[in-house]
Amino acid sequence: MAEQIEFDQAHQTLHEITQALDNGRFVHVRRQLQDMEPEDIAVLLEASPRKAREVLWQLTDPEDYGEILDELAEDVKDALVSKMAPEKLAEATEGMDTDDVAYVLRSLPDDLSREVLAQMDTADRLRVETALSYPEDTAGGLMNTDVITIRGDVDVDVVLRYLRMRGELPEATDALYVVDNENKLIGHLSLTTLLTTQPDTPVSEVMDDADEAIKVDTKDSDVASLFERRNWVSAPVVDEHQILVGRITIDDVVDVIREDAEHSMMSMAGLDDDEDTFAPVFQSARKRSIWLGANVLAALAAASVSNMFEGTLQAMASVAVLMTIVPSMGGVAGNQTVALVIRGLALGHIGQSNKRELLLKEAAIGLLNGVLWAVLIGLIIVIWKGEVELGIIISVAMLTNLFVAGIAGVVIPMVLKKINIDPALAGGMALTTVTDVVGLSAFLGLATFMIH
């Protein structure tokens, strides 16, 4: 009877295999790996600490290497591939989709990649070389070349007999492409239409037009949003002369969607989107320290603002005690706006025509929340510290900073995007620097003016 999939099973397996490895029961682990699907082995590898990962890779059936490599996150794949012999790699790529072989080869050093290509048979090599000639983040880099083409002037019956003769169809085939004798795309015939049409109907009568073919140089994120909007399963790719060059399938697009969406979150924390959860310590520390270095500059900028008011801090220690509150609130409020704008830019919701509207809205929210928290914090400080003047100062500084945070939260990511800096990467830190500097200046400046 059909067995249901258990989701805790993945972690159970991981736990068992880790224990079996620790106990040196390699034969047992090898047998377990043989029973697993390649895509599940990929998840197991990603979830394994590095040493266990290498042992597991050795114990995996080399026949599965290709499919596993294709499913692995980039960093994990690179680490494993860099230790494989070129012949083994060439072997692993047999039977893989062209775009997936290209994905594996792209990360290799040039000479190694050439060696692997040299080991492949001519037809495969040519197809992979074509795939490698397109930039990775375009439709050309995403597409497969395993396309089934038919002519428009034949009957459905002929197509049916051709398919039966041909045998197996490429994965995720949901349509056949209709081309002329120069391989120019004219239309497509979906399998469902093929199955529901009378056999004596000519293809040209029932095919759909080719008016939404993807150009080979379209950006991968644009391809993804087309697939999302149109609910496509696969789509044809054409060159500038409308010649059919390949086909993109939804499984590769899903990877792009996932990566795009993760990119914002990881970048906002200053991480690579494909950072391996179990990357080597030195490698991770080095990558992350670049981000910390940027933050040192931001922190020193804030400290030099405080430094200008050293006299006030000297005179009134309670000002020093409270000086972190206003920058902290501004940073949090501003980052809410930054996150909203980054998502809006990624989804294509924000542009020239509505940026003013957005700025007004976020400034208004900043003002509203500014008033609310100015009053509340002011009251808290008056009650806590018993100094009305300090309460007024913190209130005014809070209102100013939350208002500025709303405006900066819209302006900073949009300006960064305009000058081609990734807003997800730099937006949060730039915003925090602004709210720190404005928050400290407002609070310490007012304190100096009113009290000192």
Add this chain to the structure above:
Amino acid sequence: MAEQIEFDQAHQTLHEITQALDNGRFVHVRRQLQDMEPEDIAVLLEASPRKAREVLWQLTDPEDYGEILDELAEDVKDALVSKMAPEKLAEATEGMDTDDVAYVLRSLPDDLSREVLAQMDTADRLRVETALSYPEDTAGGLMNTDVITIRGDVDVDVVLRYLRMRGELPEATDALYVVDNENKLIGHLSLTTLLTTQPDTPVSEVMDDADEAIKVDTKDSDVASLFERRNWVSAPVVDEHQILVGRITIDDVVDVIREDAEHSMMSMAGLDDDEDTFAPVFQSARKRSIWLGANVLAALAAASVSNMFEGTLQAMASVAVLMTIVPSMGGVAGNQTVALVIRGLALGHIGQSNKRELLLKEAAIGLLNGVLWAVLIGLIIVIWKGEVELGIIISVAMLTNLFVAGIAGVVIPMVLKKINIDPALAGGMALTTVTDVVGLSAFLGLATFMIH
């Protein structure tokens, strides 16, 4: 000839339509909307400020309402639906997939939703009511009931004739489901197999087993990761008795993947994942102020730490000037770890078996970067302020805080997950509170001990 899709076109259209609306050229806009695909109108609505959005909705052909509503983000959809008359809504749902009607109805108040259901014909109403009976975030809430079933004992030829007689197939059909006479799922026959098999072959000989059917109560994020791993286009859904109840298609799964991935980013900034970019000011301000309120507590916690050291701050204003640096660096470093752990938890990479490994790794990275930045910041402070003792103090505090940040960055999200609090929502703020308190205590405590 086939027209290529231009991506800047979307914003061009938005710009034109906004201008036409401003000039009151409603007839022109109505005509333009008629030429657009429903999914493109959905994006246009999402990218429009609220007033323009309502005018556009009035100008849209009501025939497209159903498809547009299905594509809209939840907040935007809710706002539009809440102003529609029940009859109009019932009309709009005609021809929509069952799961999509359920998606639209779920957000309505109960009495309104009942009214809409009352306007639908009996067969449709029953199907939608069934869909509504499953929780929204399960396979039952995602599935459609438009499934084509066949028997295993017939020949392929019979199936082909049945399909031709039937005419159109449901969207994204890539397989027919083989059931017994109690509607129990036995297997599935993919369209590609159907097309490449000789007509006299019995279905049971060429069908695939039903060993990976999705249970109706499976969580939607688990459904999504199954689709991602297995590269499915559609999959059957069964109840606890293995009875076929529906079918999930990749287009609905893509929405889940996008939402899941966006959820982490938006939650980490303290936003709803479906917050409308152009939500009303009051509504947004209220939602966001909850998060600001939580941050007030965190900021006050940090201020009360400083308050304990008021004497030291009074005695040495340069300590006050520098006191924001260590907490800031700890917060940034810790949030890198938090982001990594949140993604790892979401992808299922982190569990019992590898948490120790992860903790050691992040602690080691914290220590390494701690040493690096302790030395650098120490030197900068000695040069800037000319006080060696202050340099030593900030170095020791920095090392401590970055080390603690690495550990807290792993422990906090994992503990939150264990006690069923969303780590993406609360992790960052909890971490920042810890690094603020530890950073300030270490720096001010050491300063008090050594200097004061």
